[in-house]
Amino acid sequence: MQFDSSITTSEMAQKTGIKFRTLQRHISQLQAMGIVVRKDGRKDGYWEVVKNK
Numbered sequence: 001m002q003f004d005s006s007i008t009t010s011e012m013a014q015k016t017g018i019k020f021r022t023l024q025r026h027i028s029q030l031q032a033m034g035i036v037v038r039k040d041g042r043k044d045g046y047w048e049v050v051k052n053k
Contacts, residue, residue, distance in 0.1 A: 001036065005046040 001007060009027065013020040030036040037048045 001047040002049050005048065007047065 013023045039045050
């Protein structure tokens, strides 16, 4: 996400070898903690990794 902000969850699962559903669960946890945010929708959007202050 940090190097390719427009990557999809399917592409992430394929590149990392993690099952799609497991990856979704991890991303949901990161979003709940406020570490990762999806901007501008599913298809045309991008990931933003929030930096700690």
